Amino acid sequence: xxxxxxSILLSGVVLGAFAIGGVSLVAVTHGSVGERIADNQYQAMKxxxxxxxxxxxxxxxxxxxxxxxxxxxxxxxxxTQVYRARHDASPVAVVLEPVVPDGYAGPIKLLVSxxxxxxxxxxxxxxxxxxxGLGDKIEEAKSDWVLDFTGKSxxxxxxxxxAVKRDGGEFDQFTGATITPRSIVNxxxxxxxxxxxxxxxxxxxxxxxxxxxxxxxG
Amino acid sequence: xxxxxxxxxxxxxxxWSNNQMLVALLGLCPLLAxxxxxxxxxxxxxxxxAVIVCSNGTVSLVRNLVRPEIRIPVFVLVIASFxxxxxxxxxxxxxxxxxxLGLFISLIVVNCMIIGRAEAFASKNRVDRAxxxxxAVGLGATLVLTxxxxxxxxxxxxxxxxxxxxxxxxxAKAISLSLGEDFQGALIAxxxxxxxxxxxxxxxxxxxxxxxxxxxxxxRAVPAVRTDPSAA
Numbered sequence: 001x002x003x004x005x006x007s008i009l010l011s012g013v014v015l016g017a018f019a020i021g022g023v024s025l026v027a028v029t030h031g032s033v034g035e036r037i038a039d040n041q042y043q044a045m046k047x048x049x050x051x052x053x054x055x056x057x058x059x060x061x062x063x064x065x066x067x068x069x070x071x072x073x074x075x076x077x078x079x080t081q082v083y084r085a086r087h088d089a090s091p092v093a094v095v096l097e098p099v100v101p102d103g104y105a106g107p108i109k110l111l112v113s114x115x116x117x118x119x120x121x122x123x124x125x126x127x128x129x130x131x132x133g134l135g136d137k138i139e140e141a142k143s144d145w146v147l148d149f150t151g152k153s154x155x156x157x158x159x160x161x162x163a164v165k166r167d168g169g170e171f172d173q174f175t176g177a178t179i180t181p182r183s184i185v186n187x188x189x190x191x192x193x194x195x196x197x198x199x200x201x202x203x204x205x206x207x208x209x210x211x212x213x214x215x216x217x218g
Numbered sequence: 219x220x221x222x223x224x225x226x227x228x229x230x231x232x233x234w235s236n237n238q239m240l241v242a243l244l245g246l247c248p249l250l251a252x253x254x255x256x257x258x259x260x261x262x263x264x265x266x267x268a269v270i271v272c273s274n275g276t277v278s279l280v281r282n283l284v285r286p287e288i289r290i291p292v293f294v295l296v297i298a299s300f301x302x303x304x305x306x307x308x309x310x311x312x313x314x315x316x317x318x319l320g321l322f323i324s325l326i327v328v329n330c331m332i333i334g335r336a337e338a339f340a341s342k343n344r345v346d347r348a349x350x351x352x353x354a355v356g357l358g359a360t361l362v363l364t365x366x367x368x369x370x371x372x373x374x375x376x377x378x379x380x381x382x383x384x385x386x387x388x389x390a391k392a393i394s395l396s397l398g399e400d401f402q403g404a405l406i407a408x409x410x411x412x413x414x415x416x417x418x419x420x421x422x423x424x425x426x427x428x429x430x431x432x433x434x435x436x437x438r439a440v441p442a443v444r445t446d447p448s449a450a
Binding site: 007010011014015018019021022023025026029030033036037040041044131132133134 | 254280283284285287288291292295296298299302303306307309310311313314317374403405408409
């Protein structure tokens with residue numbers, strides 16, 4: 001009896017020691033590279049924002065000036081990050097991270113910048129699971145399709161023309177892949193509608209909330 | 219227990235004759251999922267190698283300390299810790315590559331190849347042999363991952379080592395190869411079926427080479443016996 005209890009206890013202690021050892025190894029590493037990782041994420045995000053914002057007109061850091069909004073109908077997710085770009089106090093653009101819920105193979109994450117006058121500063125695909133060689137032409141690296149959005153607005157083309165050509169709209173679809181472009185065109189249009197609806201309120205400085213948003217990521 | 223294997227046979231076993239991916243067909247999930255390009259395959263292979271060397275070494279060091287009843291949870295703890303380490307280090311130093319491989323790095327935890335080597339080899343052998351075995355098995359896997367990745371990338375996309383600079387630094391742009399923008403490629407190679415077909419071809423090729431080597435060895439052995447009576 002005694003030996004059985006002892007061996008159970010011993011096993012428990014050894015296993016516990018390994019757990020503690022493993023966790024501390026990970027904790028120490030995380031402590032030493034954590035800052036670097038956060039910096040990488042920040043830089044990667046900043047590079048993305050820079051390509052769709054008029055950098056010369058902006059003198060704040062949009063990544064430090066963001067708020068979280070909730071509009072599932074138009075932005076596709078329960079919480080969407082909104083980054084605000086300003087020149088001193090005057091608003092220049094907002095960048096939103098809408099989710100396209102109806103991609104061909106699951107949700108597609110976008111980055112959409114809307115200038116203060118309601119035109120698109122640019123659209124980029126952050127992540128997707130579309131078919132390689134067909135739907136993945138939405139990536140900037142694969143084709144220029146996504147660049148066509150730049151400069152468009154709700155009046156150019158008019159709202160009813162915000163569709164792929166097959167549906168009587170203005171935007172190209174891909175051979176063999178209509179669902180992906182269609183869902184993105186719809187999502188970008190909805191994002192524009194949302195920004196138009198919200199108007200100036202998106203630029204409201206919200207002191208208390210920006211603090212809670214720190215460190216949030218998509 | 220049989221006599222310990224020689225270093226040479228441990229090494230060649232891991233790389234070729236007992237290649238965990240081509241012979242044992244372990245770790246198919248990362249093999250099939252991440253090998254859409256040679257760079258991805260190489261990155262995944264190197265990450266796996268790092269984990270398997272560390273886990274083999276640790277498991278071998280503690281093999282007399284760990285009671286048989288708790289060895290599996292201990293292996294899992296060791297492997298999970300090292301995978302998390304590799305993941306953190308990749309995020310810190312190869313962030314762009316991490317964004318491509320991200321999800322699959324954490325899946326190294328469930329790669330049965332690693333726990334398989336811990337159980338079958340590292341827990342029964344001295345630490346130097348265990349380290350060598352981890353290295354050989356890891357390199358064998360890297361070889362398969364990179365070859366299959368290269369094959370699929372070349373057939374499907376017309377490039378080889380595209381974006382290798384994400385992993386290896388700027389000099390690697392020199393080894394990137396492209397057939398040009400207009401190359402259409404066979405889409406199937408990039409899609410999941412392409413991974414199965416490519417793996418099948420690689421296994422067939424390995425078996426062919428092994429058969430050929432065997433026949434040659436046999437042919438060399440037989441004439442030595444046969445020429446004797448005919449000469450007499």
